[in-house]
Amino acid sequence: MGKIVVIGSINMDISTELHDLPQIGETIKGSNVGISPGGKGANQAVAAAKLGGDVMMVGMIGDDAFGADALANLNSHCIDVTNVWTVPETTGLAMILRENGDNRIIVAPGANNAWLDELPLETIIANASILLLQNEIPFTVTEKAVDIARLYDVPTIFDPAPVDQFPLSFLRKITYLTPNETEFKQLPEDILQDETKAVLVTQGKNGVEVHDESGVNHVPAFPVDVADSTGAGDTFNGAFAVAMTSGKNLQDAVAFANKAAALSTTKIGAQTGMPKLSEIEESGT
Ligand code: RIB
Numbered sequence: 014m015g016k017i018v019v020i021g022s023i024n025m026d027i028s029t030e031l032h033d034l035p036q037i038g039e040t041i042k043g044s045n046v047g048i049s050p051g052g053k054g055a056n057q058a059v060a061a062a063k064l065g066g067d068v069m070m071v072g073m074i075g076d077d078a079f080g081a082d083a084l085a086n087l088n089s090h091c092i093d094v095t096n097v098w099t100v101p102e103t104t105g106l107a108m109i110l111r112e113n114g115d116n117r118i119i120v121a122p123g124a125n126n127a128w129l130d131e132l133p134l135e136t137i138i139a140n141a142s143i144l145l146l147q148n149e150i151p152f153t154v155t156e157k158a159v160d161i162a163r164l165y166d167v168p169t170i171f172d173p174a175p176v177d178q179f180p181l182s183f184l185r186k187i188t189y190l191t192p193n194e195t196e197f198k199q200l201p202e203d204i205l206q207d208e209t210k211a212v213l214v215t216q217g218k219n220g221v222e223v224h225d226e227s228g229v230n231h232v233p234a235f236p237v238d239v240a241d242s243t244g245a246g247d248t249f250n251g252a253f254a255v256a257m258t259s260g261k262n263l264q265d266a267v268a269f270a271n272k273a274a275a276l277s278t279t280k281i282g283a284q285t286g287m288p289k290l291s292e293i294e295e296s297g298t
Contacts, residue, residue, distance in 0.1 A: 015142020015258045017061050017251075019165065020071040020134075020158050021054020022125040022149030023087075023097065026283055028109035028116070028243065042172045043110075049282040050086040052106050052125070053147040053174060060251025061145075062090040063253040064273065066258065069093040071137060072150070075104035086284075096137060100127040105149070108200040114239035114269045114278070120149060120175070128154050134192050139165045142258045145250055145285065147172040152179075157188050163208070168257070175199065184207055189257075191250055194215070213262060213270075215249050221271050223261065231268055235275035235296075244283030249274040292298075 029043030050059075070092050074080035076099050083104060087094050102121040110117045128151050138144060138161045146155050146169060155171075162169045168188040174177060178195040184190065184200065185207040192200060197214045204212060211225040222235040229275040252273035256266035273288055276296060280286030288296075 014065070014067060014255075016140060017066045017143055017145065017254045017258060018071065018137060018141035019054050019058040019061070019066045019068065019145040020137075020150070020154070021145070021147045022052035022105055022120075022122070023055040023059065023070070023083050024050075024072050024105035024107045024120065024125070024149075025083060026051035026107045026109055026243070028111055028241075028281070030111045032112065034110070045111075045281065049110060049285065050083050051244065051283040052083070052105055053145045053149050053247050054145075055083065055087060056247030056283050056287075057145050057172075057251040057254070058087065058146070059090050059257050059284045060244075060248040060273065060277070062092050063145070063287050064249070064252055064290050066255040069096065069137065069141075070094040071126030071132065072136075073098050073100050073102075073124040073127055073129070075100065075102045076126075077104055079104035079106070080124065086099055093145070096132060098129055098132070100124050100129065102127045109243055111241055111281070114242055116241065116243045118243070122149060125150050134158060134248070135161050138167055141167050143167065143254050144169045145172075147250075148172070148175055148177060152177070156183055159183065165274050169249050170250055170254055172246060174246065187254070189213060191215060191253070193246055196271040213249075213267060214252070215246055215274065217245070221249075221267055223263070223267055230264070232271050234256050235272045236277050237275045239278045240286070242278045242283040244287070245274045245278050247283065248277035248287050269293065
C-alpha cells in the first residue's frame, strides 16, 4: 500500500448537545460536552491510519496546549508528523453544536491559516501515492499542492468543505471530488471533464451518489444508529484513500468508504467512532 499524504487543517473540537439555538443576548444550557481532536485534515489522516493506511499529515498547530494534544493524538495513530509545524498562533478551534445526531460547526482557523512557505511540498507530494485535500487551509496552498500532484501523476481527492467559489479550472484538475449534497449544489456544473475521474456526492443517511463517465450510480447508506455525524465526511475521504491505494476499483472503494463513514457516526466526536479495518470486515453488508 502506498503513502497517503493529507495536507490540511488540524483543530481541537469543543462540542455540546443542544435543542434550540440561543437568540441574541440569550444564554441557554447545553449538555454532554466533548473536547476532542478534529479538523478535516487531521480527521482524514486518522480515518486512513485507523484502517491501516501509511499516512503523513502536513499542517500547522499553535504553540498552545491544544496544539500539543493534537500532535500527541496524531502520533498515537502512528501518523508521520515530520511536516506538522508549530507556529506562534492559536491552534485551530471548532465549536460544534450537536442536535439529534446532526451538527452545526464554527471554525476559527488560527494556526491553519499561518502556513509556512518553507514547507517542502514538492518533495512531500512527489513521494505520495495519493493526496487528500480539503478547504480549511489557505486556498493558495491547496492549489499549489494540486499543481505539484499533477506534475508527479499523484491522484488527488478534494473535499470542497467549507464550500467556496472554486475556479472551474482548479476543480477540473482534481481526480476525485467529494462534496456533500449541499456543497455539490454550489459547485459549477460539468466538472466531470479533463482530469476529474469521479464526483462522489456524500448524502448522509441516503448514501453516496457516484458521478463518473458511466453516468450516475447510487450506493445506499449502511444502516446504523447515528449518535454524531461530525467527521463522517472526513472518514469517507480517509477510507476512500485507503481503498484506492490498496487497489480496489472505484465502486468497491466507494462501498468501503460509505460503510466506514456510517460506522464513524455511532459515537460522539469526529474521530472517536472511526472504525478499524476489522470492524468494517465484521460489520456485515
Ligand atoms: O468535518 C468535521 C470537522 O470540521 C471537525 O472536526 C471540525 O474541526 C471542523 O474542521
